[in-house]
Amino acid sequence: MHRFDSFNALAQAVGQEIAVSDWSLVTQQQVDQFADATGDHQWIHMAGERANAGPFGGPIAHGFLTLALLPRMFETSFSVAEARMAVNYGLNKVRFITPVPVGSRVRARLKLLDCTPLATSGVQITLEATVELEGHPKPACVAESLLRYTL
Numbered sequence: 166m167h168r169f170d171s172f173n174a175l176a177q178a179v180g181q182e183i184a185v186s187d188w189s190l191v192t193q194q195q196v197d198q199f200a201d202a203t204g205d206h207q208w209i210h211m212a213g214e215r216a217n218a219g220p221f222g223g224p225i226a227h228g229f230l231t232l233a234l235l236p237r238m239f240e241t242s243f244s245v246a247e248a249r250m251a252v253n254y255g256l257n258k259v260r261f262i263t264p265v266p267v268g269s270r271v272r273a274r275l276k277l278l279d280c281t282p283l284a285t286s287g288v289q290i291t292l293e294a295t296v297e298l299e300g301h302p303k304p305a306c307v308a309e310s311l312l313r314y315t316l
Contacts, residue, residue: 167243172288172314175245176280182293183277186238188270188299191226196267199230209210212267220244221264228261231271231306235294239312248314254289258311263298272301278309 167184169175193212198205208215209225216224236253245251263273279291290313296306 169243169245169247171247172245172280172282175277175290175314176290177183177316178277179280180243181277182274184242184275186242186273186275189234189236189238190270191265191267192229193224193267196224196230197225197234199227199233203227203229221245224267225314226265226267229308230262231265231296232259232308233311234257234271235273235296235308238294238296238315239275240311242273242275245314247316248287251312251314251316254313255312256311257291259306259308261279261306263301263303263305265305271296271305272299283313283315285315287313 169178175238197257200210205227209219209221210227212224258260274295274297276293277290281289283289292312294308294310295304298305
């Protein structure tokens, strides 16, 4: 866990990799729960013969499930001590590059692209989050995520 004591310390890290999260296992239970929550029960995500015979050789995680794992990866890989609260402000770019097979592990490599002061006593940061898929040369997902931290 990388800890930044202040917004100023965070701003000093612009352009640098600031953290790498722990590996996280993607389970069929997570995929099923995500499918139930979103209504996306496409066969490539559901365990069974059809997914096993499909192009990925088994069920894969939803791209948006992979993206939805980012907040946990952020929270467990870096912190800003001065911040009272952090909120997700949105995304600039997202690409789903490599499918994530159920039973595989992912982690996020985080690069701080920008840290801009807010008028309301805080900062907005832009993180490039590269979600790595264990054992694969290409990432599962690359996203620019916007977070706002306040005092």
